[in-house]
Amino acid sequence: MAEQHTPRSLIVTLYGAYGRETAGSLAVAELIRLLAAVGVDAPSVRSSVSRLKRRGLLVPERTASGAAGYALSADARQLLDDGDRRIYPHARPRARDGWVLxxxxxxxxxxxxxHVLRSRLAGLGFGTAAPGVWIAPARLYDETRHTLERLQLAPYVDLFRGEHLGFAPTAEAVARWWDLTAIAKQHDEFLGLHEPALRAWEARAQTSSEVPPEEAYRDYLLALDSWRRLPYADPGLPAALLPPDWPGERSATVFHRLHARLRDAGAAFVRREPGADG
Structure with a gap:
């Protein structure tokens, strides 16, 4: 199945990957240049920036040179900071770490x-234990609290932390609470799209230490844009509770190896001065 990278999603991914290194304001001209490298035209960039501004995720802010630009809002920074804890390397939780309800x-x-509440809990990676009762690994408590408060949904929800005490084995219960088949399919799709890129980069490394910045940036941004959705569909369930052939560990390894190889090399393309060669 062909993957869709929307302009709006790619802009958010760009800010998450590189837009927090400085004060965070990116000139409109730079956004257009950086999105052109992944196939997005200027009108699409401008219209997507306008939508993100209306949603309160981007705010107008001049760059250091005085150019018109946009920075992340406080809410957007919180969303990205929360996302970092899922997207980048972390230890998979253990079954004994417990759950948040x-x-x-x-x-x-x-x-x-x-409807909004159900959609947001599903978007955070919660499974459904019973009508009106949703469950996720306990480490998602802080992000869940931030999200419910930001959306003014906290008055309708009580949060609890605890352990599963039966009666069904927890692995059987997890298979009811989450659609593991659908999640595994998303991992397989990520692998089909981005594992070949990792192999190609690793093969190149055998003959040359050079990592062209624009190519690194393009492959990294597309991989990150795909990957950052997966830790929400798959909230990092304990390995002991998953099927033995679970593809999640493999897809996480592919992303983390791409991140280690390409992220910093791609930053050179992001930092390139307007008009510079290369």
Whole structure:
């Protein structure tokens, strides 16, 4: 299945990867240059920036040189900071680390908020234990709290931390709480798209130490844009509770090796002065 990298998603990925290194403001002209490298045209960049501004994720801010630009809002920085804890290397939780439970009740007169609440919990990687009872690994507590507070949904939810005490084995319960087949398919799709790029870069390294900045930037940004969604579909469930052929560890290894090989090399392309060669 062909992968879709939307301009809006790529802009968020760009800011997450490189836009927090300085004060964070990127000139509009630079956004257009950097997105052109991954196939996005200037009108799409401008319209996507406008939508992100309306959503409160980007705010107008002059760059150090005085050019018109955009920086991340405080909410967007919090979202990206929370995302870092999922996206970049971390130890997979153990079954004994426990769970966070979100128990919610929304009045019928506000049922639209019930839909938003379910969508956000699903987007955070929660599984459904029972109607109105959602579950995730305990390490997601802080991010869940930030998200519910930001969206003004906290009054409808109680959060708990605890352990699963039965009656079914926890691995069987996990298979009910999450659609593991669908999650495994997403890992397989990531591997099909980005494992060949890793192999190609590793083969090149056998004959040359050179890592062309624009190529590194392009392959890294596309891989990160794909990968950053996966730790939300798959919230990092304990390995002991997953099928033995689970592809998640392999896809995480592919991303982390691409990150180690390409991220810093790609930064040279991001930092390139306007008008510079290469």
């Amino acid at each position: 979100a128990v919610f009740s929304v009045p019928e007169s506000e049922r639209n908020k019930r």
